[in-house]
Amino acid sequence: MTLAEQILTVLIGAAATQFTRFAAFIFFAGKKTPAFLAYLGKCLPGAVFALLVVYCLKDVSVFTGSRGIPEAAGIAATVLLHLWKRQMLLSIAGGTALYMLFVQTVFA
Amino acid sequence: MDNEGSNSQQDFHGGNSRCLSVLKAAFPATLPVFAGFWFLGLAYGIYMHSLGFPFWYPMCMSALIFAGSLEFVIANMLSGAFAPLQVLLISLLVNARHVFYGIAMLDRFRGLGFWRKTALIAGMCDETFAINYSAKVPQGVDKGSFMLAVTLFNYSYWVSGATLGGLFGNALSFNTRGLEFVLTAMFTVIFTQQWLKDRSRIPELTGFGCAFLCLLCLGPQNFMVPAMLLITLMLAFLRKPLSGRL
Structure with missing residues (x-):
């Protein structure tokens, strides 16, 4: 690839990314959000956060390597800490620390 | 304004x-x-x-x-x-x-x-x-x-x-x-907060169900877009029973 082709490649990627971010606002720029979209806007976040968690774990294999044990432990610690203290940073730090401990020592 | x-x-x-x-x-x-x-x-x-x-x-x-x-x-x-x-x-x-x-x-x-x-x-x-x-x-x-x-x-x-x-x-x-697990943990916390806040957990369960199903059937490279379509479709089907409970 020449430099010009590389620049074009990056710009296409950037433009396409911006299109996905602006799409909803471009197509539904009217005064009032359509009823179906308002409904989706309310119930999508719960579903999307679930999807994002699965997305983060998509490459975990339960049959090989560490069998997903560090991930399961990290997530369990995160959720339990959060249910207990409701301190976002504490939950995240605790879960991550446990995960790092697992992958650096037990499953190194 | x-x-x-x-x-x-x-x-x-x-x-x-x-x-x-x-x-x-x-x-x-x-x-x-x-x-x-x-x-x-x-x-x-x-x-x-x-x-x-x-x-x-x-x-x-x-x-x-x-x-x-x-x-x-x-x-x-x-x-x-x-x-x-x-x-x-x-x-x-x-x-x-x-x-x-x-x-x-x-x-x-x-x-x-x-x-x-x-x-x-x-x-x-x-x-x-x-x-x-x-x-x-x-x-x-x-x-x-x-x-x-x-x-x-x-x-x-x-x-x-x-x-x-x-x-x-x-x-x-x-x-x-x-x-890198810090981002997984962050999404987990945000998901947990949403779970605790929502009156109906059906959106969360729909998200998990569709994501898992598509991941199992299509693999990690190709599951996201089908999962999103499936989630939208399922939520569209559930609109009547869910509408009053959000």
Whole structure:
């Protein structure tokens, strides 16, 4: 690839990314959000956060390597800490620390 | 628009302290992203470095594209033959989930003024959306300014991380193995908060069910777009029973 082709490649990627971010606002720029979209806007976040968690774990294999044990432990610690203290940073730090401990020592 | 007017008046009276209180409220919310983005940004910069690109490649790409997973994909494609249509399609597919974020934010970004709204949309990556959608903004702090600060903080973490990775990547040697889990943990917490807050957990369960099903059937490379379509379809079917319970 020449430099010009590389620049074009990056710009296409950037433009396409911006299109996905602006799409909803471009197509539904009217005064009032359509009823179906308002409904989706309310119930999508719960579903999307679930999807994002699965997305983060998509490459975990339960049959090989560490069998997903560090991930399961990290997530369990995160959720339990959060249910207990409701301190976002504490939950995240605790879960991550446990995960790092697992992958650096037990499953190194 | 009223919002804009009152803001400029507030800026006129005590702009600096107000600005500081916004940054003070927003910064703690972005700390996990700081850890995650510096780690992943460094990894991305190092990756580009290993492919033989100078540091300004990851710097410009992270600043212009600002979508982590796509930047890894495009980094790979830059070493191959020029394929503009392929780049376009892959970019749209990899980032299709942003359309969902836009739908969820349609009403929240209303009346924020053109430039602020444009910046908020342009910088809406997974992490920024998750924080801006779920964060409780302290009393007395303007919601629009808070969201803008979160967006700019996260953006600066990613671009600086990628640039530093491209510059000094090879010199790093401390053991950060597993640090990337910080983003998984953050999404887990935000999911937990949503779960505790929602009156009906059907959206969460629908999300999990569809995501798992598509992951099992289609594998990690191809499951996202079908999963999103399936989620939309299922939620459309559930509209009648769910409508009164959200």
